[in-house]
Amino acid sequence: MHLVERDQELTTLTDMIQRTARGEGQVALITGGIGCGKTALLAAVGDRAREHGFEVRCAIASLAERQTPGAVLGQLTRAGGPVPADLTDPPGTAAHQDRTGHATSGTLARLGPESLDSGVSRTLQRLCAAVERRARRTPLLLCLDDVQFMDELSLHWLLLLIRGLSDAPLALVLTERGLSRPADPRLRAELRRRPEHRPLALPRLTVEGVAAVLAPYVGTDLAPALAAECHAVSGGNPLLARALAEDSRHGATDTHRTAPRLVVGDAFADAVTGSLHRGWPALLRIARALAVLREDTPADPTVARVADVEDTVRARGLRALEDAGLLADGRLRHPATAAAALVGCTGQERAVLHRRAAERLYEEGAPAVRVAHHLVAAGAGPAPWAVPQLREAAERHLAASRPASARPCLEAALRHCRDDGERLRLKALLAGATWVLDPTMGARHLVELADALRDGRLPDQYALMLAKYLLWHGRYVEAADAVERIGRRDAAVTDPLAAAEARATRELLSVTYPGLVPGGRPAPGQVAAAGDPRTRGAAALSDVLRHGPGRQVVGTAEAAMRAMRLGRTTHEWLTCAVSALLFADRTASAASWCDHWLAEARARRVPLWIAEFSSLRAGIALRQGRPHEARELAEDALARIPVESWGVCIGGPLANLIQANTDLGDHEAAAEYVEVPLPAGLFDSRFGLYYLHARGHHYLATEQPRAALDDFVNCGVLMRRWRMDQPSLVPWRSGAAHAHLALGGTTRARALAVEQLRLSGDALTRTRGISLRVLAAVGRPSQRGALLKSAVPILERSGDRVQYAGALAELGLTHLRAGRADTATELVRRAVELAEECRAPALAARLAELLPAHDTPSPAEATERHHSLDLLSPAEQRVASLTAQGFSNREISARLGVTVSTVEQHLTKVFRKLGVRARGDLRQAGALAG
Structure with missing residues (x-):
C-alpha cells in the first residue's frame, strides 16, 4: 500500500x-x-x-x-x-x-x-x-x-x-x-x-495528504477539489479518508452535477464502526454517548454520565477519539460518524443512553427543548418532571412554527400524564400542533375537547381553536358552543392581545361561514381604525366582501401584512389580507404578497400553510388568465393535504381545479373533480360559492346550460342571503346570463348583465371588464362593438389574459360582421396568441377557427418586418418584445425597472418606426425577435 x-x-x-x-x-x-x-x-x-x-x-x-x-x-x-x-x-x-x-x-x-x-x-x-x-x-x-x-x-x-x-x-x-x-x-x-x-x-494527514489519498480513486483532477471536504469529514485519518475515496469512486461526479461531490457512504460507515469496535469497550460507550448528545453541546461530565464511565476514562477516551480524527470541538465530526457509532446498539440500549442524557441535562438546567428531545427518544419511564418539560418544549416548538417537532413531545407527555385536566390541555395543544400538519390527525380529539369545553373542564381560552377546527370539519352542532364562548371571551378578557384575537377570529368565521356565524356590518372604511394587524386583516376581508372594493381596504390589508410575520398565530389573517386584495381586484398585488407568504411557508415546511397559500395562489392565477399555473398550484395543494383532510375548505382547491381544467379545455379532468364527494356543510361556507361558480362554468362548457344555471342561481341566492353579493367575489350573474342565453332567455340574460355592470362600479377593474363583455354578448348587436371596445383595454390592464383573449376575439367577430376583415384578422390572431401564451391549446384552437384562410404572411413580408426592427434602439426593442408577448405597460415597467411613462414613450416611438397602430400589430411586425 x-x-x-x-x-x-x-x-x-x-x-x-x-x-x-x-x-x-x-x-x-x-x-x-x-x-x-x-x-x-x-x-x-x-x-x-x-x-x-x-x-x-x-x-x-x-x-x-x-x-x-x-x-x-x-x-x-x-x-x-x-x-x-x-x-x-x-x-x-x-x-x-x-x-x-x-x-x-x-x-x-x-x-x-x-x-x-x-x-x-x-x-x-x-x-x-x-x-x-x-x-x-x-x-x-x-x-x-x-x-x-x-x-x-x-x-x-x-x-x-x-x-x-x-x-x-x-x-x-x-x-x-x-x-x-x-x-x-x-x-x-x-x-x-x-x-x-x-x-x-x-x-493525521494534511489536506494535501488527503488529496493524495483521493487521487487514485477519483483522479488527479477531482482530488484537490474534494480534499478539503474529505479532510473535514475524516479529520485527516488515513483509514477514513481512504474509505471516503472508495465511496466517492463512482459518485464524485454525475450527469446532473457540474461540481465534484464527496460521497459519505457504506465504506466510511464500516471504517468508523470497525475503528470503534477494535478499541476498549469504554471507547465505544463514549462514542455512543457523543452520538446521542450530537444535537447538544455536551459538557465532559455529561458525556461521562451518559457513557457510564469514570471521568479519567472519559478524558482518555475523548483524547483517543480526537487523535483518530473522529471529534472536532468536542463533537463527532459528521452525522455518518454518529450513525456508525450506534450501529449494533439495540433499541433498549439507545433508550438508556437517552434517558441518562435527559436526566443529566435536566439537572444542569438545560432548555426544555433539549431535555425533551431525549425524553421522546427514551420512550418509557420518565421521571415526574418529564411531563412539564415535554409540554414546555412543545409550546416552544409551536411558538417557533415547528409543529412537527412539537407533536412527538405532546404524544410522549400524554403517554405518561395521569392528571385528567392536564391531559385535556395536552390534547388541545396536540390538536393544534397536528392541525397544520394534516387537519385529520387532530380531529380525533375535537369532540372530546368540545364536550370538555361545554362542561367547563377546559378553559374558554381554547374556544377559539375549537371553533375554527370544528367548523372546518363541518361539525357545526359541536361548534355552536365554542362560537358563543368566543363572544363572551371577547367581552370578559382583559388581555388586549387575547381580545384582539377573539375579535379577529369571530370576524374571520363570520365571513368564512356566514350561514352559521353572524357578523357585524361595519360601515365602509371602518377597518382602518382597528389596531391589531390580525383584526385589520380579517376586517379588510369582511369589508370588501360586504361593501365591495375600496382603496382604503387595499391599504389596510397591505398595512396589516407589513405588520405581521408568518407564524402559528398569523397565517389565517395573512390569507384574509391576501384575499381582500384579490376580491378588491388588485390581482397583481395579491399575487406578489401571496408569492411571498408561499415562499415563507415552504421554507418553514408546514404542510397546511403551504397548501392554503398554494390554493389561494391558484385562485389568483385564474384571475390572471394563467390556468396551467393555477392547475399546478391547486394540485400541489391537494398533494400537501389530502382531500379528506380539507373539510369544507376543499371547495377552494376543487373550484380552482375545475375552473383551470375548464379554461384549458380539459373537460374530462374537470369532470373527475366534479365527481369528488363533497363534505357536509360545504354550502354553508364561503368555499361553496367558489365551487358552485366553477362547476357552473364546467357545465356551460360541456353544453349543460340548465345544470349551469342552477349552480349560478344557487350561488346568487347564498350571496344575497349572506349580504355578500359582490361581483368581485363571484360574478355569478355573468355565468347565469350565458346560461339563460343558451336556453333562449335573452331578456333575463340582459337584465342580469346590466345589474352586474351596475354592481361592479365605475372603477376600471377586471370585474367591470367581465361585466361589459357579458353585456356585449347578451345585448343588442348595435351596442356590441362599443361595449367590447370598452372591455378590451380594461381586461388588458387587469392582467387576465383568458378574459382579454375572449374579448379580443369577440371584438374581432364584430369587425368581421361589419366587413372589416383585416381588423378582424388582427384581433383574432392576437387572441389566439394570448391563448397559446396561457397554455390553453383548446381555447387557441377554437379561436383560430375564426381566422380567415389568407392570414399567414408571405416570406417577403416576414423579411421586411424583420429588417424594420433594426430601426429600434435596444431599449425600444425590449419594450416592443414584452408588448408583443402581451404584457401591460405596468407589467413592462416592473420588469424593466422603468416608469410607466417611459414605457409609453418607447411604445410611441416603436409604433412610429414600425408603422403600426395597435399593440397587436407588434407580433405581426416580428417584435418578438427583439
Missing part, C-alpha cells in the same frame, strides 16, 4: 534497520490514533528489512486474547518461529513439541502471571537468549502490532528482551493504538530509559 505523508517516519525506521544490520540492537514504538496508518507503516518496515536480508516475524495483540497467557509469543513461535529446537521446557509444564522440536503454543498457553516464579522467569530468559542467537545467524526484525493489548506473559518476555538488547542484529518495532488507556506503563518506562529507543508519533 502506498504510504502518504509518512516519508520521514519510514526514513527513520530504515535507518534503524541499517543500524541493526551493523549489530546495533534497536527498538521503536509507533503511536497514533486509530486508523492513522501504524499497521501500514509496520508492513512497509518489514518490506525494507527483507530487502536488507532480515528475517521478519510479526504478531498482533488483540483484546480478545489479552487474558490468554503467551498469545503473542505463540504467534512468534509458530511456523518456524525464533525459538530453537533444543530449548527445554519451563519447569512444571507439560511440554509438547512438534516433529521439528519447536515448542508449541500449547506449552506457552499454560504459563500465566501466577506461574511467574523463578523457574518460569529463567525459561523466558532462555527464550530471549535463543532469539538473540538466531538474530546473530540472520538479522531479525520482530514486529508487534497493538502492544496495548499484549497478554501479561508475552509482555514479561518482551520487557526481558528489550532490557537485553545489545550488539545483536535484532530490531523491535512496536505499535500502540490511541485508546481509552495506554499500553502497560512498565513498557513505556522501559522504552524511555533505552538510548536505542525511537519514538514515532504518527500525525
